[in-house]
Amino acid sequence: MFGLIKRPVFTRKTTGLLEKYNQYVFDVDPKLTKPQIQKIVEEIFSVQVQKVNTYSIPNRKRRLKNYIGSLTRFKRTIVTLKAIEKIIIYPSINFYVLLFFFLHRFQNHYTFQKI
Secondary structure, eight states: OTTTEEEEOOOHHHHHHHHHHOEEEEEEOTTOOHHHHHHHHHHHHOOOEEEEEEEEOOOOEEEETTEEEEOOOOEEEEEEEOTTOOOOSSTTSOHHHHHHHHHHHTTTTTOOOOO
16 A cells, blocks of 8 residues: 555645645556545545645657657656645655755765866
8 A cells, every 4th residue: 555655745836735735646556546545635645635746747759879768657646635634754854954954965965076
């Protein structure tokens, strides 16, 4: 059951959905249907799901010399919870603290230095 939900998605857009509309975004197995996703989220996180929206991410083609392949497919799911419900993904860490440490750690990693 845990293998069907691949990972939670944290981007600038998804954190806005979380703060405004109480919507969480997950990458799930592409074979799952909306009722199955709703049941899995309710069982794993012990919450009441109000609505489930899904969309499929298109394949990305990759080329390695003479071979053309594609990356693995997945389905992105937006799960809307009732107003009083909340999913705690990282139980003891506030999300903003986690984001601060992540950005602080990789701050110098992405800077360009003059040669």
